């Protein structure tokens with residue numbers, strides 16, 4: 202599990218690069234809810250906060266919060282949090298500089314650099330991603346123009362029209378044609394100022410003994426985009442018999458921007474409909490995605506040259522989230538043939554978290570959605586999807602079909618094999634319903650099937666441990682404990698009123714620094730019983746106290762100055778958690794909360810002095826006794842003054 206980002210990394214990343222004012226402007230303009238929404242479906246969580254399924258750890262109910270007013274996110278499950286830059290860096294695997302450049306481009310901020318690169322000098326690796334994305338954008342444009350202008354592309358256009366795609370359809374999906382010459386894209390992009398290494402790194406160009414060559418030659422191309430709509434690679438269909446590469450489909454290799462394990466063709470187009478209809482349809486090919494969308498199934502996506510895996514599932518689930526729980530449907534279209542059955546069985550035995558919401562749409566004649574559309578029309582494609590059956594039923598049926606169920610002994614064998622599958626379902630609450638259905642399918646008594654499922658489950662459960670969601674964490678609880686992490690502070694007792702008071706005081710410091718003022722300087726390390734919270738106080742002190750808070754980026758500044766990742770994680774939690782009070786907090790409340798923390802410290806000291814007084818003989822140790830007594834009186838006075846201020850803190 203990933204821990205929170207390391208505090209302080211940003212200072213190093215930025216040194217001598219983008220001007221601070223520009224970074225602040227990007228942070229202000231790049232709305233965090235908008236940026237996060239491209240990856241995670243968010244819903245209202247009340248108190249000006251939004252929530253969704255965390256993209257950084259696997260969970261069933263949302264603990265990932267975004268607070269647009271504070272431009273902050275925090276996951277109470279895995280403790281990852283931060284501002285819009287932290288989110289982008291983490292989800293896209295970008296450097297800080299890349300992130301700023303990318304968001305600046307998207308939100309129209311002109312960046313200025315304090316140390317511009319020397320003329321002609323290669324740009325630093327840190328800004329590689331925007332260059333690769335730009336190269337792909339231009340390449341996609343170029344390929345599209347070739348499809349309609351180049352005489353060579355006739356075969357490609359014919360391929361499309363045979364499959365029922367006209368010019369409009371090709372344009373809608375950005376389909377293009379890679380010329381056969383072998384150096385067309387290389388020359389085109391070199392002319393636009395890209396270096397050979399960049400084109401090779403991006404997977405557009407390959408290198409051989411005879412020099413650079415276009416990776417895609419004489420092929421029909423589909424641009425593969427991120428959820429955000431940026432082209433990161435291509436899928437290419439063979440068209441000519443003399444193509445030296447035999448593979449029917451060729452994809453961009455793994456590059457810094459192309460990760461096939463989570464890319465889904467069409468997801469940029471399907472994103473909104475997936476969230477709206479709470480349905481995602483997974484088809485097998487690029488033409489199937491096109492056929493589905495054109496037929497009105499606008500939730501269709503396809504993997505890109507790889508089987509559907511857990512990362513793909515996570516991408517879809519994040520888009521499908523609705524209400525507290527995942528309720529959407531993921532529908533796979535499989536061939537009715539053996540390969541399709543194997544694929545379904547794999548899906549069933551693989552990541553089962555949502556097995557009950559997984560469906561299969563099978564065309565009895567073995568046609569894929571593209572063929573269905575050509576041969577039977579749009580309505581039939583919609584029908585195919587509507588006729589979906591639950592995955593478990595499809596898989597059980599496939600097992601039973603291999604047996605002659607007219608024979609009593611075969612019925613028992615069939616039931617045994619199928620019961621093994623039912624027993625493998627991790628969601629225990631579903632097993633009984635599945636067993637009942639199996640009994641009906643095979644024509645045996647329900648109790649007999651149940652008994653077999655139990656036997657099978659017992660046989661398999663012994664050495665295995667069911668994976669469970671991490672228990673929900675209280676903020677400032679330990680974040681990750683991966684290698685290299687500093688020793689985690691003890692788990693705080695969240696019901697401890699002292700801990701609650703300390704947290705709330707820091708919450709107001711983090712969320713409303715302008716209300717706090719000088720009172721903060723009265724706090725010291727010994728006012729905090731939990732080391733993480735003491736670390737947060739030191740971070741605030743290190744940046745010059747709440748008075749140093751600017752208009753934007755206050756929490757980010759604090760996180761950068763945190764001594765460890767625990768304090769950094771606690772800071773983002775403190776920033777997103779709503780204050781207990783309703784309405785706008787004022788200076789009075791802020792002062793009360795800070796005074797309350799000090800009052801509790803004073804009470805602690807009073808207890809200590811009283812205890813020492815009890816152990817001191819007033820006659821034999823008169824001087825010490827009187828000194829302590831004086832101390833006690835002073836402490837009591839101090840405490841009463843704090844009590845006055847703390848009234849209204851509600852604690």
Ligand SMILES: [Zn+2]
Pocket residue numbers: 255256257258265276277278279280281
């Ligand atoms: Zn998380």
